[in-house]
Amino acid sequence: MQKAIFLDRDGVLNHEVGDYIKRFEDFILLDHIYEGLKLFSNRGYILIVVTNQGGIAKGEYTHETLFKIHDYMLSELRNRGIIISEIFYCPHHPIVSHCLCRKPGSLMVEKAISKYQIDPKQSYFIGDKQRDIDCGEAVGVNGILIESNENWLPYAQQICLQV
Ligand SMILES: [Mg+2]
Numbered sequence: 001m002q003k004a005i006f007l008d009r010d011g012v013l014n015h016e017v018g019d020y021i022k023r024f025e026d027f028i029l030l031d032h033i034y035e036g037l038k039l040f041s042n043r044g045y046i047l048i049v050v051t052n053q054g055g056i057a058k059g060e061y062t063h064e065t066l067f068k069i070h071d072y073m074l075s076e077l078r079n080r081g082i083i084i085s086e087i088f089y090c091p092h093h094p095i096v097s098h099c100l101c102r103k104p105g106s107l108m109v110e111k112a113i114s115k116y117q118i119d120p121k122q123s124y125f126i127g128d129k130q131r132d133i134d135c136g137e138a139v140g141v142n143g144i145l146i147e148s149n150e151n152w153l154p155y156a157q158q159i160c161l162q163v
């Protein structure tokens with residue numbers, strides 16, 4: 001069994017702008033994320049991003065834009081020795097169609113748990129919305145609720161010191 005850190009995207013890894021990130025230019029990684037992600041990796045946690053991207057269903061941006069943003073994010077992190085195992089995203093929005101994956105639904109987390117053989121009890125979900133915490137806790141993952149764009153390094157240090 002592996003232990004994992006689940007990460008929301010907007011407001012946790014990149015700057016939350018109060019709206020969907022619709023353009024590549026608006027995607028800005030937060031400066032404080034690297035040290036915490038490295039710390040988790042060094043302690044043997046795998047890193048998984050779980051993000052709602054309902055703006056796709058609403059036609060505000062495309063899968064292609066999202067892929068470009070995610071490729072950029074993965075390569076910026078890789079350049080610093082940080083590997084994200086996978087990005088799970090929900091492109092749906094209830095005003096267009098209902099789905100099972102959108103947070104607070106836990107399907108994306110469940111998929112990750114089964115694919116990567118994750119022990120939820122040893123794992124954490126860092127998010128800036130209650131729905132992030134709810135989707136993790138529904139399957140036994142510990143939740144850490146932060147403010148949008150908050151520096152969560154102290155939480156990472158706390159988690160890693162416990163072990
Ligand atoms: Mg968020």
Ligand SMILES: [Zn+2]
Pocket residue numbers: 090091092099100101102
């Ligand atoms: Zn969905």
